[in-house]
Amino acid sequence: MGHFQASAGRILILMKWLRDQTLAPIVDKVEAGQRLTFEDGLRLFHTRDLNALMRLANTRKERMHGDRVFFVHSMRLEFTNICYVGCTFCAFAAHKNEDRAWDYSPDEVVEQVRRRYLPGITELHMSSGHHPNHKWEYYPAMVRQLREAFPELQVKAFTAAEIEHLSKISKKPTLEVLRELKDAGLSAMPGGGAEIFADRVRKQVARNKVTADKWLQIHREAHGMGMRTNATMLYGHIETLEERLDHMDRLRKVQDETGGFHAFIPLAFQPLGNTLAQNLGKTDFTTGLDDLRNLAVARIYLDNFPHIKGYWVMIGSELTQVSLDWGVSDIDGTIQEEHIAHAAGATSPMTLSEEGMIRMIQHAGRTPVLRDAYYNELQVFPKTGAEAAD
Numbered sequence: 001m002g003h004f005q006a007s008a009g010r011i012l013i014l015m016k017w018l019r020d021q022t023l024a025p026i027v028d029k030v031e032a033g034q035r036l037t038f039e040d041g042l043r044l045f046h047t048r049d050l051n052a053l054m055r056l057a058n059t060r061k062e063r064m065h066g067d068r069v070f071f072v073h074s075m076r077l078e079f080t081n082i083c084y085v086g087c088t089f090c091a092f093a094a095h096k097n098e099d100r101a102w103d104y105s106p107d108e109v110v111e112q113v114r115r116r117y118l119p120g121i122t123e124l125h126m127s128s129g130h131h132p133n134h135k136w137e138y139y140p141a142m143v144r145q146l147r148e149a150f151p152e153l154q155v156k157a158f159t160a161a162e163i164e165h166l167s168k169i170s171k172k173p174t175l176e177v178l179r180e181l182k183d184a185g186l187s188a189m190p191g192g193g194a195e196i197f198a199d200r201v202r203k204q205v206a207r208n209k210v211t212a213d214k215w216l217q218i219h220r221e222a223h224g225m226g227m228r229t230n231a232t233m234l235y236g237h238i239e240t241l242e243e244r245l246d247h248m249d250r251l252r253k254v255q256d257e258t259g260g261f262h263a264f265i266p267l268a269f270q271p272l273g274n275t276l277a278q279n280l281g282k283t284d285f286t287t288g289l290d291d292l293r294n295l296a297v298a299r300i301y302l303d304n305f306p307h308i309k310g311y312w313v314m315i316g317s318e319l320t321q322v323s324l325d326w327g328v329s330d331i332d333g334t335i336q337e338e339h340i341a342h343a344a345g346a347t348s349p350m351t352l353s354e355e356g357m358i359r360m361i362q363h364a365g366r367t368p369v370l371r372d373a374y375y376n377e378l379q380v381f382p383k384t385g386a387e388a389a390d
Contacts (some may be wrong), residue, residue, distance in 0.1 A: 007382050008116070008383055009276070017051065018049065018052050018054070019048075019049045019051070019052065020047045020048065020049035020052060021043075022043060022047070023043065023047060023049060023052050023056075025040075025127075026040050026043065026044065026300075027052070027056065027292050029133075030056050030060060030300065031060055033063075035303055036169050036300060036303070037247060038245060039246045041248070041249075041297060041300075041301045042242065042245060044056075044296070044297045044300060044301070045109060045241040045245065045293065045297055046241070048083075050289065050292075050293070053293065053296045053297075054292070054296060054325055054326050055299050056296070057295070057296035057297075057299040057300050057326050057327030058325055058326065059325060060299050060303070060327060061299055061308070061327045061328070061329050064306065064329065064368070065307075066180075067330045067365070067366045067367050067383065068329070068366065068367045068368075068369045069324055069328070069329055069330070069331060069364075069366045069368060070307065070329060070330040070331075070368065070369045070370075070371045071119050071331050071332065071333055071334075071354075071357045071358075071369070071370060071371065072122065072123050072332070072333035072334075072370070072371050072372060072373065072377065073118075073120045073122055073123070073141075073333060073334050073354055073370065074121060074122070074123040074124070074125055074332070074333030074334055074373075075113065075116055075117070075118075075121050075123070075124050075334075076125050076126075076333075077109065077113060077116075077124060077125070077126050077332065078110055078126070078127065078128045078129075079103075079104045079109050079112075079126060079128045079142065080097070080100050080101075080102060080103040080104065080128045080129050080131050080134075081094045081100070081101060081102055081103075081128065081129050081130025082094055082096045082103050082129050082132070083128075083131070084130055084131075084132045084167070084208075085129075085130050085131045085161075085206070085208045085209055087195075087205060087206045087209060088205050088206075088274060088275045088276035088279070089205065094129075096132070096133075102263075103255065103305070105130065106138065106141050106142040106145045109145070109146065109209075110145050110146060110149045113146065113149070113150060113153075114149070115152070120354070121153065121334075122152070122153065122154055122373065122378070123153070123154050123156055123333060123372060123373040124146065124150070124153045124154070124155050124156065124157070125156050125157070125190060125333070126155070126156070126157035126158070127157065127158065127159050127162065127190050127192050128162070130161070130162065130165045134169070135169065136166060136169050136170035136172070139158070139166055139181065139296075140180055140181055140183075140184035141184075141187045143155055143157065143181060143184040143186050144185055144288075146183030147184070154187040154188065154372060154373035154374070155185055155186055155187050155188075156187055156188040156190055156373050157181075157186060157189070157190070158181065158186070158190075159189065159190055159191070159192035159193035159220060160189070160192075160193050160210055160214070160215040160242065161190040161192070161193030161209050161210040162193070163177055163178060163189075163191065163218050164210040164214055164215075164218065166181075167288060167350065174211065174214075174217070174218050174221060175221045175225075175390055178221055178222055178225060178227065179225060180224060182227060182333045184189075184313055187227075187373055187374070188226070188227060188228050188229060188230075188373050188374070189219070189222050189227060189229040189230070189231055190229070190232075190264075191229060191230030191231040191232040191263070191265055192232055192344040193210055193215060193231060193232075194210060194212075194215055194231055194232045194234070194247070195209070195233075195234045196233065196234060196235070196243055196244070197212035197215075197216075197243075197246065197250050198212075198239065198243040198246055199212070199245055199246070200243070201237075201238055201239050201318045204238060204276075205234075205237065205238070206219075212250070216251075216254050219231070219254060219258075219260065219261070220254060220257065220258055220260075221282050222260065223258035223259070223260025224258070224260075225262075227260070228247075228260055228261070228262050228374065229260060229261060229262070229311075230261065230262055230263045230264070230265055231251050231261050231263070231264050231265070231305075232264075232265045232266070232267050233247050233248070233264070233265075233266050233267065234267045234269060235244050235266055235267070235268065235269065235286070235294055236268050236269035236285075236286035236290065237269040237276060237277075237280070238276075238280070238284070238343060243357045243385075244294065244297075245297070246299070248264070248297075248298060248301050248302055249301075249351065250301040251264065251302065251305075252302055252303075252304060252305075253303070255302070255304045255305060258305060259304070260298065260307060261305055261306075261307065262307060263306065263307035263308065263309045264298050264307070264308050264309065264332055265308075265309040265311050265332075266291075266294045266295060266308075266311070267300060267311060267314050268285065268286040268291055268315050269286060270285070270314070271284065271285060286315075286316075287362070288319050288322075288379070291319060291323070292317045292319070292322065292323060292326045295308055295323050295326050295327055295328055296326045298327070299326070299327025299328070300327065304374070307329045307330040307375075308327050308328050308329060308330070309328065309330040309331070309332055310312045310323040310324070310328035310330070310331050310332075311331075311332050311333070312331055312332060312352065317352060317356075317360060321334050321360050321361075321363065321364050322362070322364075324361070324366055325364070326365045331357065331360070331361070332355075334352055334353060334354055334357065341366040354370075356382050361381075362382075362383065362384045364379070365382065365383070366383060367380065367382075367383040368380075368381040368383075369381070
């Protein structure tokens with residue numbers, strides 16, 4: 001799989017092969033390192049010149065990271081699937097009396113981590129349901145016990161939607177909730193709960209979840225106390241392309257203010273086992289080209305985000321490997337077990353080994369970089385290029 005060195009020469013080659021001449025002003029902006037307008041972003045979403053789109057995204061990515069691609073040795077843990085919110089896109093949530101429901105105490109969370117732990121894991125990623133009965137004290141206690149039992153683990157936990165839920169049950173402002181969780185040992189926040197910011201869509205897919213404005217406020221608060229976070233977008237259901245771009249635009253504005261986002265993570269809608277898909281009569285997954293276009297537009301438009309992540313759980317490891325030519329500089333982690341996307345029909349494996357992730361990156365002609373939750377580089381592996389396929 002070829003990729004292109006970031007250079008003025010590459011831009012000249014791109015201009016030579018440009019089929020959609022309406023992209024020429026955007027090519028000039030990318031060459032000059034300038035910011036795209038909203039109208040530019042829409043032009044990228046609508047263009048049929050996919051070759052140019054790929055090259056533009058790859059140019060932006062390689063000017064930031066060269067040929068390096070990042071991954072983390074991580075563990076995913078959902079401490080409960082009991083949730084009262086009722087998001088229509090969700091197939092993960094359960095009522096507490098269902099046979100498939102689970103709910104771990106802090107001690108049981110520690111035991112679950114101990115059971116799944118492998119040497120070298122640095123990141124524990126936790127996001128779960130909005131439990132209707134847990135007291136506030138449960139949450140800092142869980143973080144504190146995890147850090148005491150596994151001091152080397154960086155706990156990345158609680159989406160902004162969960163933070164708002166904890167604010168309600170604790171009767172504390174979200175800023176205080178974040179401060180107390182950080183004091184207990186919370187390292188970073190995942191980017192979930194964002195879904196789509198547009199009110200029209202949010203009312204249909206996540207009516208009872210945190211509002212868009214509140215989600216953004218909570219991330220501002222986390223960034224203000226030095227906590228880095230990610231940002232997601234759920235796409236491929238009822239949103240328009242304009243609403244996808246509006247979502248990115250709001251994130252870009254917050255990143256201008258705070259600089260606290262590590263990565264943007266587009267999440268492809270999984271159409272099985274949820275009421276949204278049933279109501280739409282939708283059984284098909286997003287197409288590979290839609291996934292790649294979304295990643296490429298994100299990389300070109302979100303010029304202030306360090307990383308665009310290709311989340312292999314949602315789009316599969318094969319397409320994730322292709323996405324490394326479409327602006328992606330991070331492929332997430334080894335994970336161990338994942339239940340939220342798989343409950344809705346994700347067909348990817350439950351885990352990928354560290355060796356598998358390294359090979360995936362090397363076979364794409366890229367240089368694998370093992371990182372931690374803070375994007376500290378822990379190990380750089382050799383780039384073997386075509387030899388890795390032999």
